[in-house]
Structure formats: C-alpha cells, structure tokens
Amino acid sequence: MVYHRNLLQVQPSEAIYQDLRAIGTASRDIGIQLAATVSAGHFGFLRWLATIAAIFLIVVDRTHWKTDLLTGLLVPYIWLNLPPILFGFFRGEVGKWISLITVIVRLFIPRKFPEEAELPVSLILLIVVAPNLLADSVRNSLAGIIVSLAIGCYLLVQHINNAGGFRKAFAAQNGIPNTIGILLLFVSPLWEIFHHYL
Structure with a gap:
C-alpha cells in the first residue's frame, strides 16, 4: 500500500527528470570506463x-x-x-581461398562478377598479397x-x-x-x- 501511495505522489515531470538523470549517470559511467580503457593504450x-x-x-x-x-x-x-x-584472419587461408575464387571468377566468368564486390575483394587481395x-x-x-x-x-x-x-x-x-x-x-x-x- 505504501508503494502505491509513493507512485501517486511522484509527478510525471519529476519522473522524467529522474529517468534523464539516470541515463546521464549511466552515459557518464560508460564514458569514464571507455576513456580509462583507451587511455591505458587499448x-x-x-x-x-x-x-x-x-x-x-x-x-x-x-x-x-x-x-x-x-x-x-x-x-x-x-x-x-x-x-x-x-587482418590475421584474412591474411591466412581464408583470404587465400577468397582471392583464388575471385581471380578464377574474374578470369573465366567476368560478367557474373558483381560490381559491388570490387572494393571488398580488392581489400582482401591487398591483405593477402602485401x-x-x-x-x-x-x-x-x-x-x-x-x-x-x-x-x-x-x-x-x-x-x-x-x-x-x-x-x-x-x-x-x-x-x-x-x-x-x-x-x-x-x-x-x-x-x-x-x-x-x-
């Protein structure tokens, strides 16, 4: 019964203010932890x-x-x-297989190679070949x-x-x-x- 009476006593604008204050505190805490992680060199x-x-x-x-x-x-x-x-994942066997399949498709079926895949495949080729x-x-x-x-x-x-x-x-x-x-x-x-x- 006391709980219901306390709910009725809180004004809606005051409840919103309390929620915004809680969000601000949580955001500040996340920012502090992120800054501590980044400042430690990570x-x-x-x-x-x-x-x-x-x-x-x-x-x-x-x-x-x-x-x-x-x-x-x-x-x-x-x-x-x-x-x-x-970088290590794509520099390994996965990147080599993707590069091989890409080169084969580009050589033998150039019309089937999607234009949207040009940049991602170029990136993987650069990672593998560098x-x-x-x-x-x-x-x-x-x-x-x-x-x-x-x-x-x-x-x-x-x-x-x-x-x-x-x-x-x-x-x-x-x-x-x-x-x-x-x-x-x-x-x-x-x-x-x-x-x-x-």
Missing part, C-alpha cells in the same frame, strides 16, 4: 570503430545513396586500420597514421565540396550519415598520434 575499440565507419561508407556508396566520394581510397584506409585479429615488410611495419607506424589521416581529410573535403558547403553536408538527405562516417575515420589515427607521439 585503442583496439577505436580501430574497430574506424573500420566499421569505413565499411559503412563503402556500403552506403553502393546503395541508393550513391555519393561522389572516391570510395576506392577506403580500401587502403581499411588495410591500414583493420584490427589485428581480422609483403610482410609492409604489413608489419607500415600498418603500425607514423607513416600509416599519416596516410590514414590524409585519406580521411581528402574524403571530408571532397564530401563538403560535393554537398556545396559544410552546412549543406549536414542538411542533405544522405549528408548526415556520410559526414558522421567520414568524421569517425579520424578517431583511431588521431588517438594513436595523441597516445604515441604527444
């Missing part, structure tokens, strides 16, 4: 985030939201920022970070120019997801520079 999450953003931009470009972005640049970006577990010197040294070096930032900057400038300005880049129907996706490309490289070199 920026694997940021690499995953940047890779997912790049894959998102490739997928969006292949759908009805066709953009004028040079999405071919996302292949070396993903190659440079792919999390080590995925020499160990490049795969081990460039991916985890300042040069790789600078190339990733240059790709992100170029795509951002190209997106803003194609939209007709910074405000229009956020106002167009497909502008917001593309702009956010491009901005997420900066997360991992900037944090790696901040963590290792500053």
